[in-house]
Amino acid sequence: MLFVLAPPLDLFRLDLNQGHFILFGLDWTLGLDAFQRGEVGPGTAALNLLLRGFLPLLLLGGGLLWIAWRYGRLYCGWLCPHFSVVEMINSMMRRASGKPTLWEKQPLPERQPTGERIIPDRRYWLPTLILVLVFAFLWAVVLLTYLLPPEQIYGNLIRGELTRNQAVFIGVATLAFTVEFLLARHLFCRFGCAIGLFQSLVWMANKRAMVVGFNASRASACASCNAACDNACPMRLKPRSIKRKMFTCTQCAQCISACTDVQAAHSAPSLLKWVEDECALQVSDREHGRRHRDTTKCFRGVTVHIAAPDNVQYQTAQQRNTQ
Ligand code: SF4
Numbered sequence: 001m002l003f004v005l006a007p008p009l010d011l012f013r014l015d016l017n018q019g020h021f022i023l024f025g026l027d028w029t030l031g032l033d034a035f036q037r038g039e040v041g042p043g044t045a046a047l048n049l050l051l052r053g054f055l056p057l058l059l060l061g062g063g064l065l066w067i068a069w070r071y072g073r074l075y076c077g078w079l080c081p082h083f084s085v086v087e088m089i090n091s092m093m094r095r096a097s098g099k100p101t102l103w104e105k106q107p108l109p110e111r112q113p114t115g116e117r118i119i120p121d122r123r124y125w126l127p128t129l130i131l132v133l134v135f136a137f138l139w140a141v142v143l144l145t146y147l148l149p150p151e152q153i154y155g156n157l158i159r160g161e162l163t164r165n166q167a168v169f170i171g172v173a174t175l176a177f178t179v180e181f182l183l184a185r186h187l188f189c190r191f192g193c194a195i196g197l198f199q200s201l202v203w204m205a206n207k208r209a210m211v212v213g214f215n216a217s218r219a220s221a222c223a224s225c226n227a228a229c230d231n232a233c234p235m236r237l238k239p240r241s242i243k244r245k246m247f248t249c250t251q252c253a254q255c256i257s258a259c260t261d262v263q264a265a266h267s268a269p270s271l272l273k274w275v276e277d278e279c280a281l282q283v284s285d286r287e288h289g290r291r292h293r294d295t296t297k298c299f300r301g302v303t304v305h306i307a308a309p310d311n312v313q314y315q316t317a318q319q320r321n322t323q
């Protein structure tokens with residue numbers, strides 16, 4: 001919603017007609033027009049450039065990288081407009097085919113951590129494809145409103161009076177988004193997004209950064225589970241793995257929620273939780289062949305959730321038939 005509404009509400013956009021950004025309804029210029037008109041000297045112009053250009057960029061870029069260094073790719077899992085589409089289309093494809101992506105080799109188990117059962121139904125393909133097209137078109141239009149006045153774009157669209165360049169932009173972007181949403185949405189997050197890649201790189205540099213930790217001392221509990229955490233991961237990662245293999249983790253916490261639901265049926269706490277500092281070393285250092293630290297204290301006090309009655313039944317059935 002924020003991604004769609006930011007331009008029409010003038011929260012943030014670049015107006016190519018005016019040649020500057022608009023932030024919270026205010027013009028964000030570099031202040032060089034006054035210098036070109038001869039109203040201010042070179043010293044004032046340089047100061048304007050520093051305060052209105054370099055400094056905000058430094059603070060924004062530095063802030064994003066600091067958050068990634070300390071907490072991982074928070075932006076990706078919680079703010080990125082692309083990732084919300086990844087999650088939504090994954091879930092629709094799973095309903096249609098049992099697989100969250102076309103590249104998954106085998107369908108995932110029908111039983112969900114909450115006890116719900118998702119039986120693949122090919123009738124979901126039509127709404128899935130419609131959803132892909134709607135999001136591709138919407139994202140293409142919204143992207144254009146970040147560059148040109150939103151009232152002009154939406155007005156031209158409603159009246160059917162888009163200029164040739166506007167129509168070409170929306171057409172090409174819709175096609176590109178359609179292909180990407182259908183075939184490569186999580187691949188783009190993993191390998192194609194520069195913002196995600198830099199966040200991952202600085203996150204990897206901090207071994208004590210927040211990461212999904214696995215309570216290895218209770219690993220035997222996984223024997224009666226159908227790898228619900230792996231199945232829930234929209235990035236198709238293995239959350240019980242070492243940090244290097246979770247390089248593209250978006251900190252979405254869906255694996256933790258899945259394990260919380262699974263373990264609730266046993267009145268036990270989740271085996272997965274956020275860890276940081278000393279406890280994060282267990283995830284980071286394992287890849288260097290170091291011995292496991294005692295992680296018991298890292299998992300003390302994890303809340304036990306109460307399972308829905310259906311889920312208790314599911315777990316009992318699941319233990320007989322580990323799908
Ligand atoms: S490993 Fe967990 S937190 Fe990371 S992307 Fe996968 S589900 Fe989200």
Ligand code: SF4
Binds near residue numbers: 222226227
């Ligand atoms: S969801 Fe929890 S119990 Fe199931 S495999 Fe993952 S960590 Fe183990």
